[in-house]
Amino acid sequence: MIFRTATRQDLPAVLALLADEEKVVDPASVVIDEAYERAFEAITGDSRNEMLVLADDDGAVLGCLQATYIPGLGKHGAERALIEAVRVRADRRGAGLGRELFERAVERARQRGCALVQLTSNKRRTEAHRFYASLGFARSHDGFKLAL
Amino acid sequence: MIFRTATRQDLPAVLALLADEEKVVDPASVVIDEAYERAFEAITGDSRNEMLVLADDDGAVLGCLQATYIPGLGKHGAERALIEAVRVRADRRGAGLGRELFERAVERARQRGCALVQLTSNKRRTEAHRFYASLGFARSHDGFKLAL
Numbered sequence: 238m239i240f241r242t243a244t245r246q247d248l249p250a251v252l253a254l255l256a257d258e259e260k261v262v263d264p265a266s267v268v269i270d271e272a273y274e275r276a277f278e279a280i281t282g283d284s285r286n287e288m289l290v291l292a293d294d295d296g297a298v299l300g301c302l303q304a305t306y307i308p309g310l311g312k313h314g315a316e317r318a319l320i321e322a323v324r325v326r327a328d329r330r331g332a333g334l335g336r337e338l339f340e341r342a343v344e345r346a347r348q349r350g351c352a353l354v355q356l357t358s359n360k361r362r363t364e365a366h367r368f369y370a371s372l373g374f375a376r377s378h379d380g381f382k383l384a385l
Numbered sequence: 386m387i388f389r390t391a392t393r394q395d396l397p398a399v400l401a402l403l404a405d406e407e408k409v410v411d412p413a414s415v416v417i418d419e420a421y422e423r424a425f426e427a428i429t430g431d432s433r434n435e436m437l438v439l440a441d442d443d444g445a446v447l448g449c450l451q452a453t454y455i456p457g458l459g460k461h462g463a464e465r466a467l468i469e470a471v472r473v474r475a476d477r478r479g480a481g482l483g484r485e486l487f488e489r490a491v492e493r494a495r496q497r498g499c500a501l502v503q504l505t506s507n508k509r510r511t512e513a514h515r516f517y518a519s520l521g522f523a524r525s526h527d528g529f530k531l532a533l
Contacts, residue, residue: 255458276462285431286456305455308434310403311470314424319467322459347533354533357505357526369529378505380526381517385495385502 238334240341243288243301248277250298251288254324261327264298288322289345291338300325300338306349315352318342323356339372386482388489391436391449396425398446399436402472409475412446436470437493439486448473448486454497463500466490471504487520 243251249264252273256262280286280303291300303322309315320342325335346354357380358365366376391399397412400421404410428434428451439448451470457463468490473483494502505528506513514524 252458272462273458276456276458279456279464280458283433283456285433288458303457305453305467307453307467307469308424308427308431309451309469310400310421310424310428310436314420316427319453319455321455321457343531343533351533354531355505355529357503357528359526360524366527366529372531374529374531376508376527376529378507378528378530379514379524380505380528381503381514381522381524382526383491383502383520383522385491385499 238299238337239292239294240338241290241292243277243281243290243298245277245281247288247290247292247298248273251290251301254298254301254326255322257327258324259327289338289342291334291341298326299329300334302338302342304342304346306346306351312352315350317353317355318346318349318351320354320356335368336372343372386447386485387440387442388486389438389440391425391429391438391446393425393429395436395438395440395446396421399438399449402446402449402474403470405475406472407475437486437490439482439489446474447477448482450486450490452490452494454494454499460500463498465501465503466494466497466499468502468504483516484520491520 249267252267253262253264280288285306287304289302290298292298301324302320305319306316307319343354397415400415401410401412428436433454435452437450438446440446449472450468453467454464491502
């Protein structure tokens with residue numbers, strides 16, 4: 238299993254993971270328009286954003302997450318890592334891939350000097366909540382969203 | 386009331402707001418060490434981070450919040466705005482300053498093209514939750530934190 242930052246070659250597979258959580262989407266079927274190209278360049282070209290992927294030995298992307306490293310004045314000026322867009326391919330769940338991806342992302346944040354890792358999860362996703370609790374995360378906050 | 390991005394001159398007042406939510410801290414009493422200087426430069430020098438302040442006509446900082454604009458592949462490649470470090474000076478609460486600060490920050494995110502504004506609030510802060518609900522935010526998520 239290979240853990241690394243995503244390259245442009247991984248974009249179809251990452252978009253396939255994000256397109257449908259419940260079934261496997263063929264990366265070849267994903268339409269990549271200019272908006273997706275721009276967004277991917279914005280992530281990979283920014284020193285405070287990373288798309289991290291877990292790939293098998295054949296290069297197939299089985300999981301992904303985005304990490305954003307946020308500078309701040311709390312925690313005596315330490316960065317915090319925000320994790321978004323966590324996905325494991327539907328046919329490969331329950332085999333510890335999510336845990337491996339997360340543990341590596343947390344270790345990466347620690348090495349960078351982050352004081353905190355944070356994320357939000359929809360209140361309906363109780364299975365995900367057990368997973369985050371098992372990784373040591375405290376469900377201390379409510380997450381608010383306003384669509385624009 | 387002036388709404389603007391913070392400058393280095395505002396740093397003592399912003400740190401005073403962050404130091405204690407319950408009482409007014411004299412900005413002149415705040416010790417600004419190298420870690421705070423570095424963190425403030427990281428925020429103000431980054432095109433995806435802003436420290437926004439509300440100041441009175443004499444320049445006194447009465448409220449602050451940090452906005453982080455996060456590129457992503459969800460929402461068809463639109464940015465999302467994350468809001469952190471929201472404070473209104475203890476002796477000026479209940480007069481609508483928080484609402485003004487928030488409405489302006491949301492408008493700024495909208496003008497930038499963000500698809501979403503998000504934040505987390507400690508589960509004990511039920512008064513803050515009513516405030517965010519009154520601004521149209523949905524409390525749809527749980528917020529998880531892992532201290533490193």
